Amino acid sequence: MSVPALFSLAGKAVVVTGAGRGIGRGIAESLAQCGARVVLAGRSPVPLRETQHALEVAGAEAMTVVGDITRADDRARLLQAALDRFGYVDGWINNAGSAAPEDVGPLDTIGEAQWDRVVDLNLKAAFFASQMAAHAMSRGGAIVNITSRSASYPNPGTGHYGAAKAALENLTRTMAAEWGHRGIRVNAVAPGVVMTEELAKTFNTPERIQRQVDTVPLQRLGRPEDIGPLCAYLVSDAAGWTTGALIPVNGGSFVPMGYLSYLNRVKRARV
Numbered sequence: 538m539s540v541p542a543l544f545s546l547a548g549k550a551v552v553v554t555g556a557g558r559g560i561g562r563g564i565a566e567s568l569a570q571c572g573a574r575v576v577l578a579g580r581s582p583v584p585l586r587e588t589q590h591a592l593e594v595a596g597a598e599a600m601t602v603v604g605d606i607t608r609a610d611d612r613a614r615l616l617q618a619a620l621d622r623f624g625y626v627d628g629w630i631n632n633a634g635s636a637a638p639e640d641v642g643p644l645d646t647i648g649e650a651q652w653d654r655v656v657d658l659n660l661k662a663a664f665f666a667s668q669m670a671a672h673a674m675s676r677g678g679a680i681v682n683i684t685s686r687s688a689s690y691p692n693p694g695t696g697h698y699g700a701a702k703a704a705l706e707n708l709t710r711t712m713a714a715e716w717g718h719r720g721i722r723v724n725a726v727a728p729g730v731v732m733t734e735e736l737a738k739t740f741n742t743p744e745r746i747q748r749q750v751d752t753v754p755l756q757r758l759g760r761p762e763d764i765g766p767l768c769a770y771l772v773s774d775a776a777g778w779t780t781g782a783l784i785p786v787n788g789g790s791f792v793p794m795g796y797l798s799y800l801n802r803v804k805r806a807r808v
């Protein structure tokens with residue numbers, strides 16, 4: 538007797554935004570490992586095509602769609618390209634998000650243009666992409682929003698980013714409530730500090746890293762491959778009774794990176 542796997546994504550087409558690097562690439566790899574057909578989206582073609590190549594070499598079906606997720610026409614083109622190739626979209630992962638170095642700072646210095654860029658990407662784009670995907674999911678589907686531990690805690694230096702992620706978590710629950718009767722599940726995954734190529738450019742002193750690691754019961758920072766397995770599960774039919782869930786994946790640490798740095802700066806200013 539062979540025991541069937543608990544879940545498989547074979548035959549399911551899943552869109553991942555921001556899939557060329559970091560957590561998004563890790564999510565794409567996990568989905569592919571579970572048999573999904575993966576639609577890789579982002580602005581830079583080269584890392585997307587590299588990810589596509591790696592997935593295809595491993596035997597998965599994948600395609601790349603280049604575009605800016607904050608633009609309504611690019612979002613529509615992304616959905617249409619996925620439908621043209623695979624006929625249906627079963628899953629949509631809103632992963633693209635960040636706060637660029639030029640857009641961060643204490644709340645008393647944040648200007649409207651910085652606010653708009655951060656909130657447009659981390660909240661508005663994720664919401665309207667979800668709304669668009671849900672319209673296309675006529676026989677049901679699953680949406681996963683990648684939020685952040687910053688959604689739930691004070692986040693000096695990136696307060697507007699935390700506020701956008703908090704709003705996305707709240708919307709996740711309302712989307713789950715409004716769309717559940719159509720068979721559409723909407724969940725959020727909230728990573729702690731995940732060491733990506735991008736983060737390593739600024740989060741790069743051994744002392745700073747160790748200070749953060751010291752807050753993690755599992756004694757290490759996250760890796761891009763730590764987030765994808767949960768996303769794959771949430772897209773799968775095995776998660777068929779899970780919606781409106783906000784799930785932390787953070788090694789057990791609930792201390793935000795920005796808060797820790799801020800407290801340290803305050804301490805240094807006092808001595």
Ligand SMILES: NC(=O)c1ccc[n+]([C@@H]2O[C@H](COP(=O)([O-])OP(=O)(O)OC[C@H]3O[C@@H](n4cnc5c(N)ncnc54)[C@H](OP(=O)(O)O)[C@@H]3O)[C@@H](O)[C@H]2O)c1
Pocket residue numbers: 554555556557558559560561578579580581582604605606607631632633634635658683684685686727728729730731732733734735736
């Ligand atoms: N790393 C962490 O510690 C951490 C912690 C908590 C939450 N998160 C969240 O996890 C998600 C992934 O973060 P990450 O650290 O992996 O980020 P990352 O390394 O900076 O990657 C972000 C991805 O999003 C894409 N992207 C950015 N702006 C875009 C836009 N306007 N349109 C389309 N794609 C866009 C980027 O590609 P292009 O630039 O080529 O478009 C890139 O592929 C984000 O939502 C982030 O807020 C990360």
